[in-house]
Each structure stands twice: as structure tokens, then as C-alpha cells.
Amino acid sequence: MDINGASAIVTGGASGMGAATSRLLAENGVKVVIADLNADKGEVLAKEIDGVFAPCNVTESDEVAAAVAAAKELGPVRVCVNCAGIGWAQRTIGKDGTPHDIGAFNTVLQVNVVGTFNGIRLAAQAMAETEPLADNERGAIVNTSSAAAFDGQIGQASYSASKGAIVGMTLPIARDLAAVGVRINTIAPGLVDTPLLGLLPDPQKKALGETVLFPKRLATPEEFAHLALELITNSYMNGETIRMDGGIRMQPK
Numbered sequence: 001m002d003i004n005g006a007s008a009i010v011t012g013g014a015s016g017m018g019a020a021t022s023r024l025l026a027e028n029g030v031k032v033v034i035a036d037l038n039a040d041k042g043e044v045l046a047k048e049i050d051g052v053f054a055p056c057n058v059t060e061s062d063e064v065a066a067a068v069a070a071a072k073e074l075g076p077v078r079v080c081v082n083c084a085g086i087g088w089a090q091r092t093i094g095k096d097g098t099p100h101d102i103g104a105f106n107t108v109l110q111v112n113v114v115g116t117f118n119g120i121r122l123a124a125q126a127m128a129e130t131e132p133l134a135d136n137e138r139g140a141i142v143n144t145s146s147a148a149a150f151d152g153q154i155g156q157a158s159y160s161a162s163k164g165a166i167v168g169m170t171l172p173i174a175r176d177l178a179a180v181g182v183r184i185n186t187i188a189p190g191l192v193d194t195p196l197l198g199l200l201p202d203p204q205k206k207a208l209g210e211t212v213l214f215p216k217r218l219a220t221p222e223e224f225a226h227l228a229l230e231l232i233t234n235s236y237m238n239g240e241t242i243r244m245d246g247g248i249r250m251q252p253k
């Protein structure tokens with residue numbers, strides 16, 4: 001799919017994998033709307049890539065709709081990358097017998113599942129209104145799951161449930177959106193060196209990298225961005241979830 005001159009919405013685009021993807025899309029001629037909670041980082045990046053920052057909590061439909069409307073101003077909306085996500089670590093029953101905080105479980109599902117679906121449904125609506133390209137193609141969506149969708153570790157009940165839901169929704173949404181020429185794929189990253197992991201001291205990062213099959217290091221956000229770009233531009237990629245994890249299979253802890 002030719003994306004030059006098109007517009008994109010990248011949720012969670014102010015940091016980590018979303019930021020790397022926003023940069024790569026801009027390098028490829030796409031006008032990017034960075035839809036994120038973090039205005040400080042979002043504004044700076046938007047200036048750097050000649051894009052637009054849209055303050056946005058992905059769980060708020062009005063705010064996502066406003067980000068999509070901003071993209072429509074920049075060109076035909078053909079790309080949506082959903083990177084906004086949060087983690088939470090808590091055992092189902094703690095060592096002291098306390099059950100998992102149900103509010104926290106709900107919040108993780110709201111942001112990671114409902115937020116991702118909000119990006120999908122509102123971007124898809126805008127894509128469906130565009131002129132079709134070759135093969136009646138109108139746009140492509142990429143979601144961010146996690147290796148934790150498949151081998152979630154101790155304490156990852158809420159996170160794994162949310163990332164598994166993103167895997168689960170990928171095929172039915174591909175089937176829904178085929179009628180309007182929109183594709184959707186999901187990336188399930190392993191361990192990626194983003195600000196999310198950046199708080200860890202270097203020796204701990206190195207030790208985590210050693211747990212990867214090959215190469216023995218954390219992934220870079222740019223490696224995610226390149227895979228996202230391939231999934232967007234390769235018109236035959238649809239309805240798939242791809243692990244990008246150096247072959248790691250996470251242990252219980």
C-alpha cells in the first residue's frame with residue numbers, strides 16, 4: 001500500500017515503540033497525529049516530525065475521535081497504529097492471601113483492550129470514507145499485543161488477559177473491515193528497550209537480554225517500527241499476529 005501523502009494516528013505515539021513508529025512513518029511521507037496522554041513528549045515529537053499532537057486518553061471516545069478528525073485534516077487517513085498501553089503486576093492471590101485488586105484489573109482492560117478498540121473503530125470509520133487505492137485498499141491498522149498474551153508470567157493476569165484480547169480481536173476485525181478494504185495485524189513484542197523498561201538499571205536490562213534466545217539483548221523500538229511499517233505497506237498481510245521476540249518463551253517468573 002502506498003502511504004506517501006496519507007495521514008496516520010499513532011496512539012501512545014509520544015514514547016517508546018509508538019514514537020519510533022511515528023518517526024518512521026513521517027520519514028515515509030506520512031503526516032502523523034500523535035495521540036497520547038503525555039503532552040510534553042508528544043508536542044516535542046510532533047514538532048520534530050512535522051506532525052500534530054492530539055491530547056488523548058484512548059478510553060475516551062471523544063478524544064480519540066478528535067485525534068482522528070485532526071488526521072483527516074492532514075490527508076486521507078490510511079494508517080492507525082495502536083501502541084497506548086499500561087502494565088500492572090499483581091498476583092491473583094498475594095502472598096498474604098489478599099485477592100487481586102479488581103479496580104486495577106479493570107483499568108488495564110479498559111486502557112489496553114477498550115482503548116485499542118476505540119482507535120481501531122474510529123480510525124476505520126475515517127479510512128472507509130477515503131478513495132480506494134489499487135485492489136480497493138483503503139488503509140491498514142497495527143495493534144500492539146505482547147509475548148505475555150501467550151506466556152504471561154506470575155503477576156501478569158490482567159496484562160496477559162488484555163494482550164490476549166487484542167490477539168483474539170484481530171481476525172474478526174479483519175473480517176469486518178475486509179468489506180471496506182482495511183487490513184489489520186497485531187505485533188506481539190517480547191522485551192523492548194523503551195522508557196517502560198528504562199527505569200531498570202543497566203545490569204538488570206543486560207540480565208533480561210540474556211534470557212532471549214537470539215540475539216541476546218532487548219529489542220529496540222526501531223525494530224518494532226520497521227515491522228509495523230511492513231505490516232502497513234505489505235498489502236497481503238492481514239488478520240495476523242506476529243511475535244517479535246528473538247524467540248523468547250517467558251518463564252513463570
Ligand SMILES: NC(=O)c1ccc[n+]([C@@H]2O[C@H](COP(=O)([O-])OP(=O)(O)OC[C@H]3O[C@@H](n4cnc5c(N)ncnc54)[C@H](O)[C@@H]3O)[C@@H](O)[C@H]2O)c1
Pocket residue numbers: 011012013014015016017018035036037038056057058059083084085086087111115144145146147188189190191192193194195196197
Ligand atoms: N516495552 C516492552 O518490553 C513491551 C513488550 C510488549 C508489549 N509492550 C506494549 O507496547 C506498547 C508500547 O509500550 P512502550 O514500551 O513503548 O511504552 P511507553 O511507556 O514508552 O509508551 C506508552 C505510551 O502510551 C501512552 N499511554 C498510556 N496510557 C494511555 C492512554 N490511556 N491514552 C493514551 N496514551 C496512553 C503513554 O503516555 C506513553 O507515551 C504498550 O501497549 C505495551 O504494553 C511493551
